[in-house]
Amino acid sequence: MKLHRLTSERGIQVKIRGVAHRGYPLRYPENTISSFQAAYELEFTHLELDVHLSKDGVPVLMHDATIDRMTDGQGWVKDYTLEELRQFRVGKDETVPTLEEALWFAKGKMTVNVELKQQGNLYPGLEEAVLEILKKTEMLDQVFVSSFDHYAVANMRRLSDEVELGLIQWGATPAVFPWMKEIQATYLSLRTEYLTDEYVERCEQSGIQLVVWPVNLEWQFHKAARYPSVLCVTDNLEYFKELYERRFQ
Numbered sequence: 001m002k003l004h005r006l007t008s009e010r011g012i013q014v015k016i017r018g019v020a021h022r023g024y025p026l027r028y029p030e031n032t033i034s035s036f037q038a039a040y041e042l043e044f045t046h047l048e049l050d051v052h053l054s055k056d057g058v059p060v061l062m063h064d065a066t067i068d069r070m071t072d073g074q075g076w077v078k079d080y081t082l083e084e085l086r087q088f089r090v091g092k093d094e095t096v097p098t099l100e101e102a103l104w105f106a107k108g109k110m111t112v113n114v115e116l117k118q119q120g121n122l123y124p125g126l127e128e129a130v131l132e133i134l135k136k137t138e139m140l141d142q143v144f145v146s147s148f149d150h151y152a153v154a155n156m157r158r159l160s161d162e163v164e165l166g167l168i169q170w171g172a173t174p175a176v177f178p179w180m181k182e183i184q185a186t187y188l189s190l191r192t193e194y195l196t197d198e199y200v201e202r203c204e205q206s207g208i209q210l211v212v213w214p215v216n217l218e219w220q221f222h223k224a225a226r227y228p229s230v231l232c233v234t235d236n237l238e239y240f241k242e243l244y245e246r247r248f249q
Contacts, residue, residue: 015043016241019113019211019233022048022063026235029070029091031061033105040109042237047106048113051099051130052077053123054085059099059130065117071096078123099130103137112143113166113187113211118152127155134163144187150179157183166211172199177206187211189233192220200227215240 023035024042031049039047050063055078068074071088085096099114106112114134118126134140146166147153153165166187167176172194180188188203189211203210212224213233221243224232234240 015045016244017045017231018215018237018240018244019046019048019213019231020044020110020237021213021233021235022050024235024237026237029094031063031070031097032090032094033097033101034091034094036102036105036110039237040106042241044237044241045111046113046231047110048115048233049099049102050115050117051126052117053126053129054082055079056081056083057125057129058082059126059133060085061097061099061102063117065119065122067096098133100133100137103133103139103143107137107139107142110142112139114143114145115168116145116147116149116152116156118147118149120149120151127152127159131156131159131163146187146189153185154183157185166209170194172196174202177202177208180208181206189213192224195223195227195230200230204229218243 020039022030024038025035028035028038036047049061051059052062054060062070062077066076067088071090073088090096114130116126134143140162144164144166145156146168148168150167153167156163157165165183165185166189167180167185168189170191172190187209192212192215195212200210209231211231211233215221215224215232215234216236224230225247
């Protein structure tokens with residue numbers, strides 16, 4: 001597979017094959033429309049975003065379970081309704097986006113990795129609410145849903161046999177492969193440090209798209225770039241693009 005200026009199987013024109021982690025967080029507030037817009041303008045093929053559930057059951061974007069770090073407010077995301085969350089500022093002049101808003105933005109532009117920030121039973125109904133938005137926006141063919149909480153991923157499969165699924169894990173283990181086959185999960189994310197010839201080959205043989213993070217430094221890029229099938233997650237979009245174009249274009 002060529003890694004530049006190809007058209008993905010979903011028909012989206014791709015140029016910089018990589019995942020913009022929360023958009024472009026080094027330049028814009030993470031998980032905001034301005035951050036996603038920057039990633040799109042830099043021609044990234046994939047976008048990653050993080051989803052929590054508001055008090056009134058709306059999937060909203062935030063990495064942390066609290067709003068303390070990213071807004072001028074404090075408290076748990078789950079303790080605020082969407083209307084209440086909208087009162088807080090993200091950066092200078094943005095508000096907490098909904099998943100629906102983000103998907104309408106990305107539709108026809110980028111493949112989206114929707115990461116469920118489920119933690120046990122922290123968000124009852126999160127998977128159902130996310131699936132409803134995927135269907136409403138008609139984005140099932142442009143999204144894959146992933147999580148560190150593998151029970152949440154399994155629950156998503158019980159809800160839908162259409163949605164593409166991925167597991168996130170810190171390191172590399174062979175234990176996931178039989179279960180991924182069982183639930184038909186096709187994406188697997190792990191830290192760049194654990195990337196090996198053997199693991200890449202195992203994923204390729206199993207029809208699994210391997211995703212690695214972080215790829216922010218030169219050594220991380222060159223390690224990952226040895227494997228054309230691997231998809232890289234980066235926060236440092238302009239630097240990644242520079243390295244990518246130098247190597248592949």
